[in-house]
Amino acid sequence: MRPFAYATPPDAREAVLAVAERPDATFLAGGTNLVDHLRLGVAAPGLLVDVTALTSAEIDDLSDGGLRIGAAVRNSDLAADRRVRARYPVLAEALLAGASGQLRNMATTGGNPLQRTRCVYFQDVTTPCNKRAPGSGCAALGGATRNHAVLGASEHCIATHPSDMAVALAALDARVQVLGPDGEREIPFTELHTLPGDTPERDTVLEHGELITAIDVPDLPIATRSRYRKVRDRASYAFALVSVAACLDVAGGEIRDARIALGGVAHKPWRAHRAEEALRGAPATDESYRAAAAAELADARPQEGFDGGNAFKIPLLTGTLVSTLRALAGEETRA
Amino acid sequence: METELTLRVDGATHHLRVDTRTSLLDALRQRLGATSPKKGCDHGQCGACTVLVGGRRILGCLALAVAHDGAEVTTSAGLAPGPDEAHPVHRAFVDHDAFQCGYCTPGQVCSAVGVLDELERGWPSAATADVVAGPDLGDARALDREIAERMSGNLCRCGAYKGIRAAVAEVAGVEDGARR
Ligand SMILES: Cc1cc2nc3c(=O)[nH]c(=O)nc-3n(C[C@H](O)[C@H](O)[C@H](O)COP(=O)(O)OP(=O)(O)OC[C@H]3O[C@@H](n4cnc5c(N)ncnc54)[C@H](O)[C@@H]3O)c2cc1C
Ligand code: SF4
Ligand code: FES
Ligand code: FES
Numbered sequence: 001m002r003p004f005a006y007a008t009p010p011d012a013r014e015a016v017l018a019v020a021e022r023p024d025a026t027f028l029a030g031g032t033n034l035v036d037h038l039r040l041g042v043a044a045p046g047l048l049v050d051v052t053a054l055t056s057a058e059i060d061d062l063s064d065g066g067l068r069i070g071a072a073v074r075n076s077d078l079a080a081d082r083r084v085r086a087r088y089p090v091l092a093e094a095l096l097a098g099a100s101g102q103l104r105n106m107a108t109t110g111g112n113p114l115q116r117t118r119c120v121y122f123q124d125v126t127t128p129c130n131k132r133a134p135g136s137g138c139a140a141l142g143g144a145t146r147n148h149a150v151l152g153a154s155e156h157c158i159a160t161h162p163s164d165m166a167v168a169l170a171a172l173d174a175r176v177q178v179l180g181p182d183g184e185r186e187i188p189f190t191e192l193h194t195l196p197g198d199t200p201e202r203d204t205v206l207e208h209g210e211l212i213t214a215i216d217v218p219d220l221p222i223a224t225r226s227r228y229r230k231v232r233d234r235a236s237y238a239f240a241l242v243s244v245a246a247c248l249d250v251a252g253g254e255i256r257d258a259r260i261a262l263g264g265v266a267h268k269p270w271r272a273h274r275a276e277e278a279l280r281g282a283p284a285t286d287e288s289y290r291a292a293a294a295a296e297l298a299d300a301r302p303q304e305g306f307d308g309g310n311a312f313k314i315p316l317l318t319g320t321l322v323s324t325l326r327a328l329a330g331e332e333t334r335a
Numbered sequence: 336m337e338t339e340l341t342l343r344v345d346g347a348t349h350h351l352r353v354d355t356r357t358s359l360l361d362a363l364r365q366r367l368g369a370t371s372p373k374k375g376c377d378h379g380q381c382g383a384c385t386v387l388v389g390g391r392r393i394l395g396c397l398a399l400a401v402a403h404d405g406a407e408v409t410t411s412a413g414l415a416p417g418p419d420e421a422h423p424v425h426r427a428f429v430d431h432d433a434f435q436c437g438y439c440t441p442g443q444v445c446s447a448v449g450v451l452d453e454l455e456r457g458w459p460s461a462a463t464a465d466v467v468a469g470p471d472l473g474d475a476r477a478l479d480r481e482i483a484e485r486m487s488g489n490l491c492r493c494g495a496y497k498g499i500r501a502a503v504a505e506v507a508g509v510e511d512g513a514r515r
Contacts, residue, residue, distance in 0.1 A: 005336050006355045006401045028402065035358070035397045036378050048355075050402055076391075080458040085466045096461040100488020101449060103379060105391045106398065236461065236487035 002044040012054045012179055012211060019049050020181040020209025027051050027211060029072070029111035032103050037116070041125045042132060055110060055213050059083070065219030068177075071110030071212045075165065076101065078109060088217060090226035090245050094168035097230040100237050110212040113166045113176075113192065116203060117159035117267075118239050120144065130156045131200045138200075145305030147241070150313050151266040151297075157200030158303055160264055161193060162239050167263035168228055169215065170271045171245040177214040180207060189215070193268030203267075222247045222257055225331060229324045230263070231316060240264040242317045248279075248328040255279045255288065255329075260321070262296070265313060272296045275321070284329040286322055293318040340404035344369050345413025353400050360384045360395030363410065371412035371441040375490070382489035385442035385449075386410050392449030411441030414448065424448055427502035435493035443489045447503045450485045454507060460484045478504055 006028075009015045019025040025047035028034055037043035056070025059081055067083060078084055079095035099107065121127045121139035128137035140148055140158050148158040166189075174189035192204050206212075226247035232238040243263035249256040258279040260272040275292035282288040297318065302311035336355045341348060342362065349367055358377075363369040363386070375383030377396045384395035387409040414422040424447050427433070434440040459466040462484035464477075471477045482503045483496075491499065 001356045003336050004355055006338060006399070028399070030397075031399055031402065032379055032394075032397045035399060038356070039377065048399075052402070076453075076458070079466075080453075080456065085459065085469075089466050092459065092466045093461070096459060096463075096466070100382065101453065101460075101485055102382060102385055102392045102394045102446065102488050103397075105449075106393050236484050 001038050001041075002046070004038075004045055005047045006050065007047060008050045008053060012051065012213060015049045015051050015054050016179055016181055016209055016211050018047070019211075022047055023208065025049060027110075029108040030074070030106035032099070032106050033111065033115040040123055042116075042123060051110070051211060052108065055211070062216060062219075067217050069109045069215045069217070071108060071214055073109045074105055075099070075107040075109070075112060076104040079104065086224070088168070088172060088220070088223045088226065090171060090223060090228045090247060091165070091168040091217070093228035094164040094230075094243075094245060097228055097240075097243070098164040109215055112163055113169065113189075113215075114204065114206075114212070115163055118147065118162045119159040120147075122159060131159060131196075134201045140305075141303075143305055144307040145303035145310050146307050147239070147264075148303050148305075148310055149266050150300040150302050150310060150317075151262075151270055152195045153267065153301070153303070154196045154198065154200065156198055157196035157267065159196065159200070159267055161203075161266065161268050163269070164228065164230060164240060164243060164263060166193070166269040167243055167261045168245045169217070170261035170269035171226075171247060171259045172217050172220060172223055173259070175216045175218070176212055177216065178206065178210050179213050180210040184213075190269075190271045196267045200267075220247070220259075222249045222259060225249065225328055226259075227324055227328055229320055231320055242313055242320055244317070244320050244324045246321070246324050246328060248325060250284045250329045253284050255282050255284050258292075258325075260292075260296075262317065262321075265300075265317065274298075279325075286326060289322040289325040290318065292325075293321045296321075338401050340401060342367070342400070342403065342405075343407045345408070345410055355399070355401050357400045358396050359386070359388075359398035359400045359403050359406075359408070362400040363395060363408065369408075369410050369412065371410045372445075373438055373441060375439070375442075380490075381439070381442075382446060383439050383442040385445040385489065387445050387448060390452065392446050409445070411444040414444065422448075423506050424451075424502070427505045428499070431498040431502040431505065432495070433498035433502040434491075434495050439489060439491045439493075439495075443486070443491070443499055446486060446489045447499075447506070450482065450503060451507055453485065454481070472507070475504075478507060482507070
């Protein structure tokens, strides 16, 4: 591991300036992804700026009825919050589906969406990887692709984003509060992460030195009837093969509105606008749910791989979406 | 690069100078002789290094020591109320054969203490049928599912899971107040 300096500046503004002025500096939050990467040699910063004490660890009520979640709020505290559980059960469920109790006590609201891909080649510094070493190639192409993308991939990178929490936030129209060297800005959560294109080294639109200070979830009545469903190789403590975050508003057997995002399928949490569109005004039946899945997955392209590839994700996702929506339609609005 | 920090470990205060790259786990084991937390994977994947910091369970291997200056750390060894006494979770592990080689056990014990506290606070888990209502502890099968899910971050190569689940369930069933 490369030696690094460690700093705890007096406030968030100083932290931003400290990172912005040094290309090899980076923020440290819970450390559950970054410390692993330091040890693997995937990251080799010269300066770690610890922001856990400089960003809010509170969940505050917003005047519009939503919540502002400070960047330092731990994943476990967020999932346990009574307001989150009642108003956004999909967010609590997504958090609880991720990692382990110990990791959730460490992981933060700012760090979770910025965790990097679990692509095994990205994590193995002896293999080519355009994300870790731009221009070196992509060892995943034709390699082990079971965990890779079926939507929005490029010839340069087929990685998926591993966060569960981020899938729920994409469905909930969350907004990211950012502090940069030139001041504050707000980014819609669905625009935080990027597709790989020809810059797979980038995961998000954040510039070097930009700090997430909070994530806002808006007042969203539809979210009281919401769920997160995750499918994985074992029942717990494993990343998603596919996942679905869904909110559904049904009245008199008809779907009035829906919010859906998919995980494990793309380089970013995938907001399923086409599926939502197909569902609005449709009868609350399995046929409608299946048609919505088909609309969303029309452009899906599975990867071949020596491990059998990932074509299984398309029927798996279809089934997961159908069963999640069916369960939601049969459920009274919670809260 | 070196830095100075203070750690309270199992009730004793230590001032030490460490390289900034040192994990909390390595600081405990190699610098302070607190060897009950174990190094299994060093990547957050096994739970052998679980300790309590400020009463909450965390992984020592993914925690940087320098980021924990002033922390109050409790290891499995430090849970014992006295030199010849055992914590209720220790006793339940012995009573239920909840280990074979014992390598994962100090991490399992600290994790179990964390789980008991989280249950007492009414925190939901992925095994909770309704996250709004919280865990249903009245039903033995529901409690077993809760414990299995909540302990899933602690792997046991010897496969002592059956005994571990029974041990944690027994302590969870004890009257409030006598739990920890
Ligand atoms: C064994 C294991 C299993 C896991 N399983 C799952 C799972 O099933 N589902 C899941 O979703 N996750 C899982 N995780 C990942 C875990 O959830 C993430 O590592 C965690 O959420 C990252 O948060 P952190 O605060 O620890 O971030 P850190 O590791 O501290 O930081 C991560 C990145 O974000 C940057 N950063 C942190 N905070 C900010 C900020 N405020 N502003 C700007 N940049 C910032 C850092 O510079 C770094 O690049 C698992 C991890 C492990 C080790
Ligand atoms: S899929 Fe992306 S992260 Fe994985 S090896 Fe290819 S370029 Fe790297
Ligand atoms: S040694 Fe820390 S989780 Fe394995
Ligand atoms: S008792 Fe041997 S690893 Fe658990």
